[in-house]
Amino acid sequence: MVRILVESSATILIGIVGAAAIRVSGGYNFVQEWLGPADSLERTFRLLAACLCVPVCALGVIPIAKELSDGGMPRRDLALLWLVAPLLNPLSILYAISVLPIWQCGVFLLVACVYAVVVAEVAGRFYDEPQNSKSSSVSEATSGTTRLWNASIAAGQIATGWSIVYVILGMVISGLVVGLVPSGSFERIFSYQNSMGPLETMALTGPQMVTPITFTMAVSAIHSTHLAFACAIVLQLLGVAWCGGTVLAMRSIWGIQRTLALLVVTLFLATTVSYVTYSVFPPAPGEEEETHGLDTLARPYHATFDQFSLALSQQLNHTDLIMQAGTTLLGILALWGIVVRSWGLRFCEDPIPSTEAKPSAGRWNVELTQGQVGMSLIGVAAFGIILLMYSIFPGVEESFEQMKKVSADAVIAVKTNKTQVAQQKLSEWDAVAARMPVGWVLRMGVPDSQQASEIRALRELLWKTRQQFAQAELTDTEAKERGAELIDQFQSCRVICLGDKT
Numbered sequence: 345m346v347r348i349l350v351e352s353s354a355t356i357l358i359g360i361v362g363a364a365a366i367r368v369s370g371g372y373n374f375v376q377e378w379l380g381p382a383d384s385l386e387r388t389f390r391l392l393a394a395c396l397c398v399p400v401c402a403l404g405v406i407p408i409a410k411e412l413s414d415g416g417m418p419r420r421d422l423a424l425l426w427l428v429a430p431l432l433n434p435l436s437i438l439y440a441i442s443v444l445p446i447w448q449c450g451v452f453l454l455v456a457c458v459y460a461v462v463v464a465e466v467a468g469r470f471y472d473e474p475q476n477s478k479s480s481s482v483s484e485a486t487s488g489t490t491r492l493w494n495a496s497i498a499a500g501q502i503a504t505g506w507s508i509v510y511v512i513l514g515m516v517i518s519g520l521v522v523g524l525v526p527s528g529s530f531e532r533i534f535s536y537q538n539s540m541g542p543l544e545t546m547a548l549t550g551p552q553m554v555t556p557i558t559f560t561m562a563v564s565a566i567h568s569t570h571l572a573f574a575c576a577i578v579l580q581l582l583g584v585a586w587c588g589g590t591v592l593a594m595r596s597i598w599g600i601q602r603t604l605a606l607l608v609v610t611l612f613l614a615t616t617v618s619y620v621t622y623s624v625f626p627p628a629p630g631e632e633e634e635t636h637g638l639d640t641l642a643r644p645y646h647a648t649f650d651q652f653s654l655a656l657s658q659q660l661n662h663t664d665l666i667m668q669a670g671t672t673l674l675g676i677l678a679l680w681g682i683v684v685r686s687w688g689l690r691f692c693e694d695p696i697p698s699t700e701a702k703p704s705a706g707r708w709n710v711e712l713t714q715g716q717v718g719m720s721l722i723g724v725a726a727f728g729i730i731l732l733m734y735s736i737f738p739g740v741e742e743s744f745e746q747m748k749k750v751s752a753d754a755v756i757a758v759k760t761n762k763t764q765v766a767q768q769k770l771s772e773w774d775a776v777a778a779r780m781p782v783g784w785v786l787r788m789g790v791p792d793s794q795q796a797s798e799i800r801a802l803r804e805l806l807w808k809t810r811q812q813f814a815q816a817e818l819t820d821t822e823a824k825e826r827g828a829e830l831i832d833q834f835q836s837c838r839v840i841c842l843g844d845k846t
């Protein structure tokens with residue numbers, strides 16, 4: 345449960361902030377004009393474009409869906425946003441382009457678009473009674489300070505509201521399921537020799553909350569170890585789009601029958617596509633291998649209560665900067681929500697009533713429609729995300745310069761068999777290596793198969809070394825040899841990735 349919380353914290357935080365922005369902007373009425381004609385294919389593709397700009401997971405999308413549902417959003421559009429937004433997470437798409445073959449990325453995007461059309465068609469038949477708007481009223485504000493205050497109040501209310509109850513329930517259910525699945529089970533389930541693989545994948549990953557990034561890592565492991573690609577499609581539709589929290593939250597809004605209707609359609613589509621994929625995409629050449637890339641889908645190594653503190657410290661210390669920041673900010677937001685609820689803080693109006701502006705006769709006096717304003721906001725948000733990604737994910741040369749500095753301290757700690765220092769430095773080294781492929785893609789480049797395999801080999805060696813140090817498996821002699829092996833692997837990766845630039 346701790347691992348799920350840490351991995352999904354950033355996307356849950358984005359979901360809460362997005363729901364707060366919707367509330368203070370006027371709710372569903374604010375986005376209704378931009379969506380276009382109701383029950384149309386144009387509205388479907390506009391919703392898909394919006395999903396591509398908001399990085400959320402199956403838990404992070406719950407606050408947004410709950411806010412739009414309270415505002416009276418039609419069930420067709422709400423179901424599409426709810427189930428397809430996790431599949432089109434922009435961060436996972438960037439990461440997938442850097443570590444997966446381009447044809448696999450295309451298949452996943454095609455499956456997501458087909459699923460969106462199917463969900464829209466099925467949910468479009470739910471119009472048996474109008475939905476009543478139950479959203480909290482927010483005073484109209486034009487002052488930036490007042491809007492910021494109202495947004496913070498809304499975020500605090502949402503962080504301690506009913507939508508977070510379903511987020512927590514989703515974590516609990518997922519943690520229980522993951523804890524009961526024996527380690528190594530998915531290597532057997534995803535094997536080409538197992539004809540029941542897709543059905544077993546549905547049963548075990550349906551209740552789980554698989555983050556989009558974790559899904560991409562699992563697919564990369566499936567590809568590199570020659571396992572069945574068909575099971576990856578099931579993992580996409582049942583693990584990324586659905587979880588236990590999704591079912592409970594949908595049931596509270598639509599009832600059990602409508603929720604089961606969407607779930608049954610998903611199961612049918614996943615079964616059909618996966619078994620068709622067996623014949624379309626035959627096994628990759630090579631023998632099936634063991635992999636640690638599927639470990640997050642099954643029972644973790646630290647499975648007893650006396651190891652809880654160790655598991656917690658490793659999860660918080662050996663994770664990406666985005667996850668660490670997301671966990672910290674999510675905790676702060678939860679505390680702020682308690683303050684908002686306990687002190688009874690309320691929304692504010694503008695301190696000075698705004699005067700009605702007189703229309704100007706100037707030639708630059710152009711009134712923008714709500715659709716144009718919405719498109720502009722999405723463009724600004726996308727541009728801001730790209731700038732943020734550029735700052736977080738450096739380029740290839742910069743990444744190797746950072747790794748060069750970290751690797752010196754890491755190798756010294758490994759050779760001298762200093763356990764705690766070695767684990768810390770190896771974790772920093774691996775974090776830089778993990779961000780490098782995404783920075784590569786952001787700068788309009790894609791690593792080829794040889795470069796991707798070298799990066800993967802370096803990260804596997806770093807992971808293996810960290811695990812051996814954690815379990816005190818290396819002798820002094822083996823530690824010195826491992827230090828030399830790390831240097832050789834790093835130099836090999838650097839030469840392959842940079843080429844003449846070295």
